[in-house]
Amino acid sequence: MEKLKEALYYEKLRNKKVKCHLCPHGCVIEDGNGGFCKARQNKNGVLYTLNYGKVSSYAYDPIEKKPLYHFYPGSKIFSIGTFGCNLECSFCQNWEIAHSNPVTVEISDEYILKLANSNSSIGLAYTYNEPSIWYEYILNMSKKVKDEGLKNVYITNGYIEKEPLKRLLPYIDAMNIDLKSIDDEFYKGLCKGSLEPVLETIKLSKEKTLIEVTTLLIGSKNDSVEKIREIAKWLSSIDKNIPLHLTRYHPAFKMDVPSTSYDSLLNAKNEAIKYLNYVYIGNVWGADANTYCPECSTKLVERNYSIELIGIEDNKCTNCGYNIRLKY
Template sequence: MKEALFWETAEDGRVKCFLCPHNCLISEGKSGFCRQRKNVKGKLYTLNYGRVSSYGVDPIEKKPLYHFYPGSLIFSLGTLGCNFRCRFCQNWQIAQVEDGPAVGITPERAAELARSFKGNIGIAYTYSEPLIWYEYVLETARLAKQKGLKNVLVTNGFVNEKPLKDLLPYIDAMNIDVKGFTREFYKEYIKGDLSPVIETVERASKECHVEITTLLIPGLNDSEEDIRALSRWLGSLKRDIPLHLTRYFPNYKMDLPPTPVETMKKAREIAAAELDYVYLGNIRNEGNNTYCPRCRTLLIERTGTVKFQGLSQNGKCSNCGREINIVM
């Protein structure tokens, strides 16, 4: 265990955690909503510091990040727990548990490992929710930055302002999961709130490279109105923020049938009216390529491998010269 950041003593031996908007008031011997921050004798401790439940070297496109060093590899780490209760959780074996198999990897060792893999650009904090791994992520990201490595956060964005501000200087890119675009959906199926996620996207998009993922679930968050509202909001921030619309399949506590492919294509069409780059996920060889928003030249082809086609070395369309929102 390690003493946590962002908490204060409350009455009757309880402590209040200020890491995420749940702002849990935690009694002695109990843990917060995320299961990983515990009151031990009137102090708040993080239970998952340095505990790695999953790790590996992944293509950056799996995060998914399509406009951040495309075609590169990134060392990926995950832990236990989450501050959401998504009924359709895709990583429930590690995210929706209090304890489980894990290995100890210090921040120093994580940075060493990241540097040892050929072609690796840095560290991605992913698989489960990295923001409840905050103390470890902060220390590891700071060390990785010193060693010239990139830091990527794959997150649900449900975090308070101060922790996010303290972490952002060390983060190079984020994929933020906007799980739906109504407060009702977040309350019913996520056990969270949409507003803090919106604030995270708006703040992070000013500080680092940001891409957005939304898993479309039939009849719950895939209406044309929801897609239009989501894409208009993103477009009002930056029209060139990449949006990944991902196809739902039954998982964890949700057994609805998979999202129809036609629904996915229609959602992409709606979003593309507001955004330059809209991708489809969980559909084989469909909606993965990057095209120039101006002249529609194929820039990057993704069919199992990543092939640069019409993208110049300075990040512009080789046909019309349009500058592309891409980090290379």
Template sequence: MKEALLYERLDSALRCTLCERRCIIGEGKRGFCGMRINQEGRLYTASYASISAVEPRPIEIKPFYHFYPASEAITFSTWGCNLACRWCQNWHLSQRRGEGRRITPAEMLQLALEARVQGTCASFNEPTLLFEYCLELFPLARERGLYNTFVSNGYMSEAALRRLADAGLDAINIDMKGSDKVYRRYCSGARAMVVWRNISLARKLGMHVEVVNLLVTGVNDSEEDVRYVVENHLRYAGEDVPLHFTRYHPAYRFSAPPTPVERLEAACEFAKREGVLYPYLGNVPGHRYENTYCHACGKLLIRRHSYRVLDYKLSRDKRCLHCGAEIPLVGEYCG
């Protein structure tokens, strides 16, 4: 185990400051995520280089739709999570503590180079739990011309996000669950405003940001819930940040039926009317809202199917080929 970087000593315990749960952890105990342990007055991470899954995956599957289109990233995870959402699609990794395969940051970079991918991506479970690992991997990857990305619930502390940015985190996809009511009831008492703060901070730190809102049937798919997300997206992320409404399917401890597609379509259309330039619909393969349409003239620019790019019609300087509008998109097309 490796000593954790972000914690404070209290009188008879330690306070972990990696995420906004700020767990107070007594001797021999673990924090909420199960992966930070107090041993003899020092905090250790049990996730460092303990890799539960690793494989190259398309960047669109994260989803990132405005970042190095059609590229691939070596995608890896560990175990545990600082939230415990009852519909978690990756609960077999996020809600367990397993023995991962030992892969050092240098070995991960080697896997990426051998797979000839364009970047790295910490994903599947909450990547903040690989904080110390990513602080070592990201500069190595950047030196070799690779980008670095996170698919996160956005619940890390401000200090953690700043350190990740300094280490070379280029892009972050943040899953916004909804209002405080949703977080309190279904995500073990977390706070929505922390996530909005980090979305805003990530932008200020110069990262590329995309936001996902998984619409869960009967939980956060009402008009009021969608209005909350859209209004705050415009306030904290900005109109040019892509907003993905994704379809829920029953998983883990949740058995409500999948989100009706009409509700996802209504969410996308509402977001567009309110001023979000790039709302998308996810987990519905072949849907027209998987595509990118120019915000100025409405022409089809990027056609996708099941997170694969089929057609790409932008100029080299990322302008619409029809009207010349500048499209907010980072990195070159890799298809």
């Protein structure tokens, strides 16, 4: 018989209903039903997590694939994911595990830690689907990972309430947060969510850990120069050193808009770099993925067939001394 784990962050209501407080949806769930994320279920007035310890996907990935460019460049990390999501983006690139019922396996904590500490891995990345709905498992594993002297990396849509996020952040070494658009109507219409909680996650996380931000650019949906400018200006108001990844969309899930053109990505980068020190184009073979000094343009990290730190020492540009804020 399946052993379930009681969820955190919920309250019991009348008539065996419960209200979940993990994410901004705040689902009120009747007995026998599940939440929006499909990963939490009310059983007899108690909210349980359905995905605790269940792994749908795992692999050793380059840290740049997360994408994280300013966190141990050239390293590998063991990556795991489960199933479900608390957004429903019509363009989801991982819909097979986010919005269907993938095959899962249960892997012991000890074996996960062994894998995270093998094959030159620097730690454990929670990724592939939305990790916030794997909250109880990640809270447990992230503590064990830290005890082993390894790194925790969290790849998220940012759609989580403040209190559970604050509880988790002390154990997270780096995050990549999706900012799908700076337009709330985009979130409501294409993601079944809202913008403000994501902005709050970015602001709160920046205070506690290393963050990078990704925006998947979709032609005619969120790739206008005006919207890119708005994103870049907002991020720079927090810290102009936050790396922004502008990645290429390909048709997926329910959306058949053509793949984003390279010109659109390049125009977006040229606009964003006016306000941010580090802007990268992703999902495009051959695009310049190097890191340059914002002060003197010296190449600091070369990302080609191999990844090399060539112009940085003690976190400073070897040419002009500019402080780079890059972990390596």
